Amino acid sequence: xxxxxxxxxxxxxxxxxxxxxxxxxxxxxxxxxxxxxxxxxxxxxxxxxxxxxxxxxxxxxxxxxxxxxxxxxxxxxxxxxxxxxxxxxxxxxxxxxxxxxxxxxxxxxxxxxxxxxxxxxxxxxxxxxxxxxxxxxxxxxxxxxxxxxxxxxxxxxxxxxxxxxxxxxxxxxxxxxxxxxxxxxxxxxxxxxxxxxxxxxxxxxxxxxxxxxxxxxxxxxxxxxxxxxxxxxxxxxxxxxxxxxxxxxxxxxxxxxxxxxxxxxxxxxxxxxxxxxxxxxxxxxxxxxxxxxxxxxxxxxxxxxxxxxxxxxxxxxxxxxxxxxxxxxxxxxxxxxxxxxxxxxx
Numbered sequence: 001x002x003x004x005x006x007x008x009x010x011x012x013x014x015x016x017x018x019x020x021x022x023x024x025x026x027x028x029x030x031x032x033x034x035x036x037x038x039x040x041x042x043x044x045x046x047x048x049x050x051x052x053x054x055x056x057x058x059x060x061x062x063x064x065x066x067x068x069x070x071x072x073x074x075x076x077x078x079x080x081x082x083x084x085x086x087x088x089x090x091x092x093x094x095x096x097x098x099x100x101x102x103x104x105x106x107x108x109x110x111x112x113x114x115x116x117x118x119x120x121x122x123x124x125x126x127x128x129x130x131x132x133x134x135x136x137x138x139x140x141x142x143x144x145x146x147x148x149x150x151x152x153x154x155x156x157x158x159x160x161x162x163x164x165x166x167x168x169x170x171x172x173x174x175x176x177x178x179x180x181x182x183x184x185x186x187x188x189x190x191x192x193x194x195x196x197x198x199x200x201x202x203x204x205x206x207x208x209x210x211x212x213x214x215x216x217x218x219x220x221x222x223x224x225x226x227x228x229x230x231x232x233x234x235x236x237x238x239x240x241x242x243x244x245x246x247x248x249x250x251x252x253x254x255x256x257x258x259x260x261x262x263x264x265x266x267x268x269x270x271x272x273x274x275x276x277x278x279x280x281x282x283x284x285x286x287x288x289x290x291x292x293x294x295x296x297x298x299x300x301x302x303x304x305x306x307x308x309x310x311x312x313x314x315x316x317x318x319x320x321x322x323x324x325x326x327x328x329x330x331x332x333x334x335x336x337x338x339x340x341x342x343x344x345x346x
Contacts (some may be wrong), residue, residue: 003115016207033204034222041229041327042090049086050079055191061110063103065191077120084118104187105129108137126185131158138182145172157183200238202226203292209248211287217274221337223293224273228266231295232324237262238295241269243276246290255280262299267316269295 001010001019008023020026040059047054050073053065066079073079080097087095094116098109101123109119109129121129135154136146148171154160160183168176181187202223210216220243231238242256255276259268273293326335 013205028207031204031207033219037202037222037226039091039093041226043087043093046083046086046090050083053191053193055193063106063191077118080118080120084116101126102185102187103189103191104139104182105185107139108133111137130183130185131156131161133157135160135183138179140175140179148172198298199294199296200227200230200234200236200298201292201294203244203290205246205290206288209287209289213281213285216281216288216291217277219291220273220277220293221270223291224270225266225337227293227295228264228269228320229324231264231298232320235300236298237264237300238269239263239297239299240295241272241276242294242296243273243280244290244292244294245277245280245288247284248287248289250289252290253280253284258297262297263313264320265313265316266320268313 001012001014005019005023005026008026010019010023010026016028020028036059043060044054044056044062047062047064051064051066051069053068055063057063066073066076069079070076073082076099080099084095084097087093096110096114096116097118098106098112099118099120100106100109101121105121105126109121112119133156135141135149135156138157138160141149149160152163152167152171154163160179163171163180165177165180168180170176172179204219204223227238238259239262240256240258242254244252244254246252257272257276259272263269323335
């Protein structure tokens with residue numbers, strides 16, 4: 001949902017039919033999933049220049065803990081400006097950066113001056129930053145929760161300060177205690193890097209239902225490419241893979257398979273995933289709204305189990321590493337797998 005369309009009520013993840021009703025003159029631009037994945041990988045490569053402590057939220061968003069980088073790279077504000085510059089140099093995209101003493105404050109700050117701003121909130125600034133914000137900006141406050149707060153005459157974070165912990169719990173149950181802390185800018189969650197993740201996933205929700213079998217396979221191959229690249233970057237292997245599909249009827253299915261031994265080889269993961277996809281397609285050839293790939297049961301590459309007949313696996317891994325090097329130097333579009341060549345993007 002572009003910034004021009006949002007005043008009409010359009011928002012991300014809204015069904016296309018509803019968006020067109022709200023904004024009849026909207027220009028509909030079909031997605032280019034492979035391009036988004038490539039830009040995301042370039043974006044995260046920039047992140048890694050500033051800190052290894054990166055917790056991805058989506059293709060284009062992440063938390064970065066730069067506490068240990070200040071002595072080398074300067075203050076958080078200096079790093080924020082340099083990060084924006086490097087993102088633009090690498091991707092030609094603008095970025096919004098929020099700097100704060102914790103994840104909650106940083107997230108709110110990053111949303112305050114989109115699409116191309118920097119907002120720095122120091123510990124001394126927290127009260128002044130939060131108090132004017134509408135209470136709807138509080139994490140977890142949605143359609144069901146907001147009316148309950150409005151009945152208590154709570155419109156802003158500042159209004160919420162008059163509620164005690166007991167008031168919050170009485171109004172919203174056990175989660176009320178968490179809200180009591182957040183309106184005061186208290187958030188003790190740490191940034192959890194990828195290497196601590198229990199799984200790595202990649203999924204996409206299409207703005208229109210997709211029927212084309214070959215295009216869907218192409219999207220799944222891009223997703224396998226992405227998750228296996230992440231495995232290699234993080235020095236991990238995976239033993240389990242799963243395919244998630246949501247149909248035009250909003251029915252979601254998940255199919256899973258387990259490999260004999262953990263791997264980070266793209267071809268091995270692809271063969272399992274495409275087998276799951278083709279089997280589902282034969283049984284239920286419906287249009288697709290969402291599709292995604294997840295690898296799990298992660299282990300360090302240092303614990304890789306040797307295979308009895310590993311010559312083919314070694315050559316496939318060598319191919320992956322060669323492609324990683326080429327893409328890192330020349331961009332993801334510099335080399336593609338053969339199956340992608342005849343598959344047009346939406």
